[in-house]
Amino acid sequence: MSDNQSLSELYLTGSLPPEIGVTQLPQTLKMLSLAVSKLEHDPMPDLGKLPNLNILRLFARSYLGKEMTCQSKGFPVLRVLKLWMLEELEKWTVQEDSMPLLRELEIRRCAKLNKTDGWQRLSSSLKELILTNMPDTLEEDIKKRKEWAKVRITVNTWKFDPLPPDTAKA
Structure with a gap:
């Protein structure tokens, strides 16, 4: 997949085969969305090396680990980061000089996330933070x-009520 140098946007749903993995993604990617990828190892060190990545969206069960680290000098042009329903994530660390251009951060339903090491480093460039x-x-x-x-x-606090019994049958 890394040979496809014209690919700029990619939305992957499902597990990534070991021979592909995040290290094999094209350097030309500007937008990447992962869903149900079930990555067991922190993808951020490798994703942070993608030189053109502007938008990164990690959706439900894309990462199954408890800790994630955005390394120093990583994500040099990232402007939008969305972390949705990473159910096991407890700690997210942002090292110095990581994501210097980040403008929008959205974190949704990461219920165990309670440690915010280095997040204050984002405040100089960040314009919007959305917590759901x-x-x-x-x-x-x-x-x-x-x-x-x-x-x-x-x-945001959204409540998802089950459908009434008669509606669910329709």
């Missing part, structure tokens, strides 16, 4: 920090 169905402790921690004062923070 996240732990209250995480929301409170972010809101009380001075460095987030210039960031537009949106907190």
Whole structure:
């Protein structure tokens, strides 16, 4: 797959075969979405090396690990990052000089995420932070920090009620 140098957008649903993996993605990618990829090892060190990646979306069960680290100098042109329903993720670390151009960060239903090492480094470039169905402790921690004062923070709590019995049969 790394030979396909004209590929700029990719949406992958399902497990990645070991011979492909994130290290084999084309360097030309500008947008990458992963869903149900079931990656067991932190993909961020490798994804952070994609020199043209502007948008990264890690959707439900794309990563199954407990910790994720965005390494120093990683994601040099990333502007949008979405982390949705990474159910096991507990800690996300952002090292110095990682994601220097990030403008929008959306984190949705990562219920165990409660450790935010280095997130304050994002506040200098970040314009919008969207938290949906996240732990209250995480929301409170972010809101009380001075460095987030210039960031537009949106907190959403969505309830997903089951359909009424007669509607579910239709």
